[in-house]
Amino acid sequence: MVKTQHGIRYAVHLITSHFGNLVAKVCECLLRKGPLPLHTIVRYTELSQMQVKNSLLVLIQHNCVQAYRIDETGGSQSAPKQSTQYLALFDNILHRVRFSKFLAIISQEFDKLCVDIVEGLLQHGRLTLKQIVERANSSHKEGNSIGVDAVQENLHKLVMAHYVEHCPASEPFLASPTEEDAPARKRGAKSAKIVIESEAIEQRVLAAAVPMEARRFSLVMDSELNDDGEKDQNKSPDKHVGDKRKLVASEPDIDSEAAENQVVLWRANFEEFIRRLRHKDCIENVRARLDDGAAIVLSAMLEASKTEEKKVKTASSVPLSVNSIYEEVIKSEKGRNMTFDHVRAALVQLSSPPPFVTVADESYSIDFKHIIEAAQSEEVESIVLKRYGRDAYRIFRLLSKASRLLETDKISDTIFVEKKETTKILYKLWQDDYLLMEKLVVGTATFLLWKVNKLVLWEHVLDELFHAALNLSLRVAYELEQQKEIVNLPIDRREGPMKDKYEKLKKMRILMESSQMKLDDAIMLFHDF
Amino acid sequence: MSRLQGQKRKQTDSNSPAQSLTEQERILYNVIRSKQDMGIWTRDMKRETNLPDNVVNKSLKVLQAKNLIKEVVNIQNKGRKHYMATEFEPSKEITGGAWYVEGNLDTEFIQILKEQCTKQIYKLKVATLEGVTDSIKRSGVLNVELTKQQIDEILKALVLDNEIIELKSNGMGEFASIPVGKICYKCISKGNIGGEPRTGAMASIPCGVCPRIRQCTPDGIISPQTCVYYSKWLDF
Numbered sequence: 001m002v003k004t005q006h007g008i009r010y011a012v013h014l015i016t017s018h019f020g021n022l023v024a025k026v027c028e029c030l031l032r033k034g035p036l037p038l039h040t041i042v043r044y045t046e047l048s049q050m051q052v053k054n055s056l057l058v059l060i061q062h063n064c065v066q067a068y069r070i071d072e073t074g075g076s077q078s079a080p081k082q083s084t085q086y087l088a089l090f091d092n093i094l095h096r097v098r099f100s101k102f103l104a105i106i107s108q109e110f111d112k113l114c115v116d117i118v119e120g121l122l123q124h125g126r127l128t129l130k131q132i133v134e135r136a137n138s139s140h141k142e143g144n145s146i147g148v149d150a151v152q153e154n155l156h157k158l159v160m161a162h163y164v165e166h167c168p169a170s171e172p173f174l175a176s177p178t179e180e181d182a183p184a185r186k187r188g189a190k191s192a193k194i195v196i197e198s199e200a201i202e203q204r205v206l207a208a209a210v211p212m213e214a215r216r217f218s219l220v221m222d223s224e225l226n227d228d229g230e231k232d233q234n235k236s237p238d239k240h241v242g243d244k245r246k247l248v249a250s251e252p253d254i255d256s257e258a259a260e261n262q263v264v265l266w267r268a269n270f271e272e273f274i275r276r277l278r279h280k281d282c283i284e285n286v287r288a289r290l291d292d293g294a295a296i297v298l299s300a301m302l303e304a305s306k307t308e309e310k311k312v313k314t315a316s317s318v319p320l321s322v323n324s325i326y327e328e329v330i331k332s333e334k335g336r337n338m339t340f341d342h343v344r345a346a347l348v349q350l351s352s353p354p355p356f357v358t359v360a361d362e363s364y365s366i367d368f369k370h371i372i373e374a375a376q377s378e379e380v381e382s383i384v385l386k387r388y389g390r391d392a393y394r395i396f397r398l399l400s401k402a403s404r405l406l407e408t409d410k411i412s413d414t415i416f417v418e419k420k421e422t423t424k425i426l427y428k429l430w431q432d433d434y435l436l437m438e439k440l441v442v443g444t445a446t447f448l449l450w451k452v453n454k455l456v457l458w459e460h461v462l463d464e465l466f467h468a469a470l471n472l473s474l475r476v477a478y479e480l481e482q483q484k485e486i487v488n489l490p491i492d493r494r495e496g497p498m499k500d501k502y503e504k505l506k507k508m509r510i511l512m513e514s515s516q517m518k519l520d521d522a523i524m525l526f527h528d529f
Numbered sequence: 530m531s532r533l534q535g536q537k538r539k540q541t542d543s544n545s546p547a548q549s550l551t552e553q554e555r556i557l558y559n560v561i562r563s564k565q566d567m568g569i570w571t572r573d574m575k576r577e578t579n580l581p582d583n584v585v586n587k588s589l590k591v592l593q594a595k596n597l598i599k600e601v602v603n604i605q606n607k608g609r610k611h612y613m614a615t616e617f618e619p620s621k622e623i624t625g626g627a628w629y630v631e632g633n634l635d636t637e638f639i640q641i642l643k644e645q646c647t648k649q650i651y652k653l654k655v656a657t658l659e660g661v662t663d664s665i666k667r668s669g670v671l672n673v674e675l676t677k678q679q680i681d682e683i684l685k686a687l688v689l690d691n692e693i694i695e696l697k698s699n700g701m702g703e704f705a706s707i708p709v710g711k712i713c714y715k716c717i718s719k720g721n722i723g724g725e726p727r728t729g730a731m732a733s734i735p736c737g738v739c740p741r742i743r744q745c746t747p748d749g750i751i752s753p754q755t756c757v758y759y760s761k762w763l764d765f
Contacts, residue, residue, distance in 0.1 A: 288727070352704065353696040381691075382729030386738045394689040416628060416639050416686055432743070461731075468736035471745065471753035478754045479763070508763050515734050522730035 003090050004463035008032060010470040011093040017473075018096060019058055022047070026055035027064065030088035034198055035068075035205070037083050056086055060170075062125035063092050063267060067171045068205045084171055087205050091528070095270050097520055102273045106163065113146070113154045118163065118268055126167050126267040129155065155266070156219055165216050165269040168209035275312045278529045281521070282371045286356055289374075290349055296335050297346040298356070300328035301366055313529065319363030322347065372529050379522055380461055384434065391417050392425045396434065396452065405438060405449040426450055433460050462526045469519050476512045479505075549595075553580055554588040561598050561612055566620040568601055568613030602632030627679055642683050645670055647692050651716045655703050658684065658712070684714060691717060735762050 003011075008031045016024035029044045030036060036044070042052050059065035065086050072081040095102075099122045106118045113136070120135045121127055127135070129152065136146045158164040210216065279302045287295035304324055305317040326343050329335035338346075347364055350357040356371050357364050377400065385393040394415040399406060412422035429435045430450070434457060440447040480487055486501050550558060556578050561569055569577075575585050589612065592598045596615055603611040604625035613619065628635055649664040650656045656664070662680045665671065687693045693714045698707040707713050731737035735758035736745075745751045753759065 348702045351699075352702055353699060354694070378727065379729040379731060382727070382732040383737055386728070386732040387740065390690075394686070397689045397691070414682070414685060415689060416634060416636070418634055464736075464742060465731060467742060467745070468731060468734060470747075471736050471756075472734065474747055475753040475756070475759050504765050507765050511763070515730075518730040519734065 003031065004459060004466060006463045006466035006470060007090065007094075010466040010473075011090055013470055013473060014093055014096055015059075015064070017477075019055075019062075022051060023055040023058050026052055027059060027088055027093070030065065030086060031090065035085040035087040035201065037085050041086070059088075062096075063270075064089055064096075066168065066205055066209055068208060069171050069173045071176060082173070087202060089202075089206075092270060094523070094527070095273075097516070098273075098277075098524075101277065101517070101520075102268065105273060105276050106158075109161070110154070110157060113150065114158055117151070117154055117158060121164065121266060121268045126265045128263045128265055130263075132266070159217050159219055159266075162217055162269055162272045164266050166211050166218065167265040167267050168206075168211060172205070172208040174205060174208050271312055274524070274528050275306070275309065277524060278312060278368075278372075279306070281375065281525065281529060282366070282368065285371055285375050286350070290356075292334075293338065293342060293346045294350050294356075296332070296338065297325065297329060297343055298350065298366065300332070300335060301325055301357070301364065303331075304328040305366075315367075315369040316358065317366040317368065319360065319365045321363055325364065372525065375525055376458065379525065380457070383461070383464075384429075388425065388428060391415060391421065392429060395422070395425060396429065399435065399450060399452040400454070403452070403454070405451045407440075408448050408450070411450065423448070433457075458526060462523070465519065465523050465526060469516065469523060472512060472516050472519065476509070476516075479508060479512075550591075551588075553578075553584050554591055556580065557585060557588045558592055558597055558614075561592075562614040564613060566613065566617040566623075568603070568611045568617075568619060568623060570603070570606075571610045571612070574612075604629055604632055607632055627675075639683070639686075642671075642675075643687055643690070643692075646680065646683050646687060647716065650693055650714050655698075655707065655713050655715050657707060657714075661714070688714075693717060735759050 008028070011031060012024050012028045015027045025045050025047065026041060029041055033040075033044065038049070038052060038056070041056075042049050045052060047055075056065060056067075060067065065088055067084055067086050069082045069084050072083045099119075102122065103115055103119060107115050116136060116139070117132055120132060124131075124135075129148075132155065133146070133148050133151045136151055155164065279299075283295050283299050283302070286298050301317060301320055304320055304327075308318040322344060325347070326340055329338055329343055347357065347359075351359045351364065354370070354374070356367055358367050381393060381397060381400075384396045394417075395411055398411060398414055408423055408426065409419060411426070412419045415422070417425075426435065426437075426448070430437045434452070436451045436453050436456075438449045438451070440449055483501070483505050486498065486505055489498060489502060557574065557580065560574060560577050571585065571589070575582060578585070580588075589598070593600070598612050599615050601611050601613055601619045601623060603609060603623050605622070611623070625632070625634075628639060630638075645665055645668075646661055649661050649668070653660055653664060658677060658681055661684065662675070662677050665675070665680070684693065684695075688695050694717050696704075696713055696715060698704040698709055698711050698713050700707070700709040704713065729737070735756065736742055739745070739756075739758055741751050745753065745756070747753065
């Protein structure tokens with residue numbers, strides 16, 4: 001949820017490259033100013049109302065903006081007026097670079113048709129079943145068309161696995177917070193209060209918009225495709241869907257006659273994809289620190305407990321017994337090679353200090369918080385090592401572990417570096433916001449005390465990650481622009497020096513794109529996991 | 530390491546050099562001697578004896594020539610000239626302790642010690658502080674006596690290097706021989722001593738190591754499009 005300065009710039013860059021300057025301008029306005037009603041956006045962006053409206057429609061279609069209604073405050077009129085505000089969804093904008101990762105997950109678990117369905121949903125933002133079928137048929141090369149049944153069956157599979165969901169309410173009503181609900185922060189910096197308030201609003205809007213659990217992953221399909229037109233008991237008379245359809249009527253993709261029937265709109269459930277990526281990251285971390293056996297056992301524990309996971313950023317998994325873990329382990333091919341004792345030994349290994357798994361009464365649960373924090377620390381320490389050197393790396397690790405103020409002398413003694421050199425490094429780290437410094441004056445002597453503040457630093461590192469991601473993006477675009485003729489060279493012309501240049505460009509592209517993906521993993525580690 | 534085996538030099542014929550001192554030299558010598566193993570700075574000497582500068586300087590030369598006093602480096606203030614009577618060994622506050630030689634950190638010694646400790650821990654798989662100390666003593670690699678405190682300092686430095694990890698024993702598995710709750714150490718790198726920690730995503734790209742990232746903007750003088758670090762990195 002944290003939007004740093006460069007985070008906003010990066011998000012705006014993504015919207016610009018996907019949807020153009022106009023839409024990006026509206027999006028930037030919302031990201032910087034927070035949720036706004038239409039007329040305010042028009043005023044700030046100095047665009048026409050039609051332009052802003054269309055931009056909002058595009059952003060809503062692609063799940064980058066959520067609309068909601070609130071009571072208009074002020075005025076002594078008898079009936080409170082309601083106004084519609086628009087909230088930019090920073091997280092969903094960032095997900096747009098991860099579509100290939102999401103599709104990779106689907107291709108591992110399902111067949112090609114499922115991958116196509118999800119690809120369509122990601123490309124178009126949201127689709128009805130009818131549109132999904134049409135799209136599947138239009139891209140199909142052979143003569144046989146893909147039947148509605150096949151599509152429906154595959155869609156079912158995806159919904160059951162929670163990778164696809166019903167779209168949220170288009171304009172949920174947000175009641176003003178009551179006295180009890182308001183965060184109890186009477187004192188505190190004004191800026192901190194604003195941040196907390198904006199995060200609170202975003203969470204409340206999303207909570208208000210998301211359909212009830214039963215409906216969100218309900219398998220009932222559209223009434224227009226049902227021959228007997230049965231009504232669904234779970235579905236509430238969703239006037240909002242109808243309202244939204246009128247608003248969206250200008251979108252060429254959406255069939256306006258569908259507005260009459262209550263058609264279900266489907267979209268990819270980002271939450272589930274992020275959860276899966278988080279799990280994968282934990283497994284890989286454990287594999288790197290311990291071994292394959294431990295990774296297989298952890299993977300099994302995740303599989304067994306994932307349905308119980310409430311939110312993505314959960315700190316620990318539900319407790320499992322050795323038997324239930326073993327049952328899950330032998331379900332996979334690799335796991336079948338493991339004996340019960342083997343699994344037991346891996347659990348002991350996982351729960352031995354520093355523990356990735358906690359044990360209580362013969363039940364084991366994964367300590368996500370620990371695994372994620374260890375991975376985050378490793379990333380930051382790596383930056384400090386490469387940017388400032390080995391002594392700085394030691395200093396940073398010392399201060400991170402100490403989590404309190406330490407004096408220069410104490411630091412220099414512990415790391416076995418001369419005081420003068422230590423002071424130089426400390427100053428550099430402090431100037432670049434990696435450390436906090438405090439001066440203590442005792443008589444005539446001045447002491448310098450240093451500290452790592454993880455919360456502050458993690459946000460700073462995240463901002464640097466966004467900055468780097470933006471830089472990578474801009475540079476790759478620049479390189480391709482510079483070498484446009486080579487990029488567009490037809491195959492038969494790629495000979496001699498041209499061929500070398502082409503190969504060089506290809507290498508550059510591969511390096512940049514893999515770096516972008518790796519960096520995005522780091523962004524998820526600090527932002528989403 | 531021979532410096533650690535140095536012994537106090539005793540003055541065998543005690544009085545003969547001291548007898549041929551002038552009155553001023555004697556005053557100065559007594560003041561220096563009275564400071565025992567802490568020694569005294571030249572300016573403080575001048576203040577305490579009230580002797581004029583040139584007299585002090587000359588007397589110091591004489592006393593040094595007669596081997597009655599010696600110059601030592603004071604780690605707290607390396608620039609100052611510090612003297613003490615030859616029969617004393619400089620105290621820890623002056624020398625900086627076991628890790629200093631002639632006023633500078635003995636980095637070579639420290640590095641050797643680090644490697645030895647890592648080797649012992651790797652051999653023992655899991656080791657406590659006592660375990661490492663004993664192991665090093667028994668191996669006889671070093672010809673100096675090291676206290677537990679000193680080994681502890683080395684181990685803490687190794688933890689910061691990410692060569693070993695500090696843990697509390699839970700009494701199970703590989704910690705079975707160690708009482709629960711006791712601090713012990715394990716090697717991190719799987720076998721290769723002195724391996725580099727994994728490079729993170731950010732550190733693998735120019736921006737991650739760039740000292741100018743704060744000044745970098747898309748349209749600025751320092752920008753990703755004009756960045757020389759990128760040009761170097763992309764120069765295949």
